[in-house]
Amino acid sequence: MNDAAHAAPPGDTPERPILHSVLIHSALIGVSFLMLYPLLWMVSGSVRPADDMFGGQTSLIPSQVTLQAYKTGWFGLQVSFGTFFLNSLAISVLATIGNVMAASVTAFAFSRLEFFGKSFWFALMLGTLMLPYHVTLIPQYVLFLKMDWVNTWLPLVVPKYFAVDAFFIFLMVQFFRGLPRELDEAAMMDGCSAWRIYWKIVLPLSLPVLATAAIFSFIWTWEDFFGPLIYLGDIHSYTVQIGLRSLIDSSGTSDWGALFAMSVLSLIPIFLIFLFFQRLLIEGIATTGMKR
Amino acid sequence: MVSFTAGDAVARRPAKPGRLSRFFFAGNGAGYMFLAPWLIGFLGLTLGPALASLYLSFTDYDLLQSPRFVGMDNYVRMATGDAKFAAAMKVTFIYVILSVPLKLIFALALAMAFNRGIKGLPFYRAVFYLPSLLGGSVAIAVLWRQLFAADGLVNSVLSVFGIDGPSWISNPNYSLYTLVVLSVWQFGSPMIIFLAGLRQIPQDMYEAANMDGASKARQFFRITLPLLTPVIFFNFVIQTIDAFKAFTPSFIISAGTGGPINSTLFYTLYLYQEAFGFFRMGYASALAWVLVLIIAVFTAFSFLTARYWVHYDE
Structure with a gap:
């Protein structure tokens, strides 16, 4: 089928598409x-062993494998x-639970309920999508300091x-709006409260978007550097990202092995999520077109 | 008589407005119940603080003493007497102007390469997306710091070709460009958005163009590019705003200094230094509002010019 389709345009020899795809694939593999x-x-x-790191080392294969750097870094x-x-x-789990719960409740209000001032609040919510967090940063800091x-x-x-x-509200509003309205109406007829509609109908039908939101929320909280940097002062409360930063400060740039080892460990959770939930991540980006 | 008519009215009314008002009342009640968490957060953690920082931007505030009103002083200082602010603006604008178009060109080029149902698409897409996902973390900034160090990987590779590379990170002529490379490396997420956009373009347009004997290049410039302009516009706005807000790479690469000689002093890093290094909270608030202003002007400008180059399907 494919060959026939490719061969169809007049003047195309059958070899050309093959050569073409070989070229494309080698280019793509090169870039990858x-x-x-x-x-x-x-x-x-x-x-790598510590003394194997330098001296124009470009090979990916270590001369010998040792976990010493992991021990030093840890x-x-x-x-x-x-x-x-x-x-x-x-922190990531707690933040993720909060994001998913609060955003789904809010998105439910915006997408399935009618109330006075809805479009006004919705416009304000959209307005905060683009607002740089720096503008709330200092008063928030002062507030949390006073508390x-x-x-x-x-x-x-x-x-x-x-x-x-x-972002999460926006993501879920998009999804909730796609659910058939008849479901709510039928449930309303049966005397279902708004809460039951949210809990028994909308949420169970929205597992994909809830999962997408949870995954993004977890990754962003895990990778967050700025928040922990300003709020966490005591080393016992440090996150991995702040720990890495302290490791740079304490070892300087002398011990790349240990830094790399801890960096690799810090990426593993995100990498695992990527492996298992890649489809959700890619759909989330393609449908909302936002962020990473 | 009177009581009868009144009673009549009362008897007649509840049928319609009663149900209506009950509907509204119940609806509003449920609506605001569900909205409550967001509303509290919006008023208490977004709107309130935003207004407070607007006020603080006209004050001198060090967290210890209460804010002292200084009028426009902070803004005047920014505009006239702050070389470091000027440096941060310059660095940030160079970073935005270089990294955003390069990133989008890479994203579009690879999305085009994938568009015609290439074999192994899921694999390539995963490989190109991975840097976008990991790129924001400290680990990658650590890696970048090593890659472009004097004895880092880049120079090791260059020395294979007999080139003696500089110390990219600690040379103010090059340090910013290592961050541009880091940003361009993360072209995966705009690429995915481009891919989704390309899939929206009806295939019969290309078939018709093929019939008419239009070359691939002509098809690209006459069909693909115009129909993709809404997506390009979207990616452009989002990526630019994100680039203005970049923080982690410049902090890690320069160990929080923005050095050498302020060459990697991103705007947000300068704001951080003013706020949490020197506790000049008033000045930092003014910096935050100038950032909002820059982003707002940029966004407004983009939307105003959009109608001249963005193709909207009517």
Whole structure:
């Protein structure tokens, strides 16, 4: 079928499409390799013996494999990276639950309920999509400082329960609007409350978008650097990202092996999510066209 | 009589407005119940703080003493007496102007290469998307710092070809460009959006163009590009706003200094230094509002010019 379709245009010899696709594939494989090379090099750098790192080393294959750098990096600061990983995990999970719950409730109101002032609030919500967070940063900091929340996780978690990230609301409104209205109407006839419609009808039908939101939320919270940087001062409460930054400061750039080892570990959760939920991530980007 | 008519009215009314008002009342009640978390967050964590920072931008505030009103001083200082602000503006604009078009060109070129149902698309798409997903993390900035160090991978590769590369990161002539490369490396997500946009273009247009003997290049410029302009526009606006807000790479690569000689001092990094390094909260608030202004002017300008080059399907 394919060959016939390709051969159809007049003047095309059958060999041309083959040559063409060989050329395209070699170019794409070349670019893929170039794109991945730094990442692969970081992974290989993390398992090299310390003296193997320099001296014009460009090969991806280490002369010998050792996990020494992982050990040095893990215990490279006064608190081990195990604590940082647990902190990151806890903050990311709590933030994700907050984002999904608050955004779905809000999106339900905007997409399925009628109330006075709806379009006004909706316009304001859309307005905050583009607002740089810097503009709320300082008063928020002052607020959390006065509440004695600085140096705790609370400023990183609690705001998510108030749907501060409009992206997730937007994502879910798009999806909820696609669900058939007849479902709500039938349920309303049967005397279902709005809450039951949300909980029993809309949410179960929206698992794909809830999963997409959860995945993005987890990744962004995991990768967040700025929030933890300003709010977490005590090393016991550090996230992985801040831990990495401290590792640079403490070891300088002398111990690339340890830095690479901890960097690789910090990427593993995101990489696993990418492996298992790639389709959801790509659909999420393609449908909303937002962010990473 | 009177009571009868009144009673009549009361008896007649509830049928219609009663149900209506009950509907409205119930609807509003449920609506605002569901809206409550967002509404509290919006008023307390977004709108309130935004207005507060607007006020703070006219004050001198160090967190210890209460804000002291100084009028336009912060803005005047920015415009006239702050070399570091000028440096941050220059660095940020160079970064935006270079990285956004390059990134979009790569994204479009690869989306085009994939468009005609190429074999192995899921694999390539995954490979190209991965950097976008990981790119924002500290780990990648750490990696970049090593790649472009004096004894880093880039120079090792160059030395194979007999080229003695500079220390990219610590040379103010090159340091910013390493960050541009880092941004362009993450062209995967705009590429996915382009792919989705390309799929919307009806295939029969190309078939008709083929019939008429239009060359591939002509088809690209006459069909693909015009029909893709809404997506290009969208990617352009989103990527530009994102580029203005970039922070992590410049912080990690320069160890928070924006150096060497302010060559990687992103606007947001300067804001961070003013706010959390020197605790000049008033000045930092003014910086934040100037950033909003820049983004607003850019967005408004984009939308105003859009009707001259963006093709909308009527």
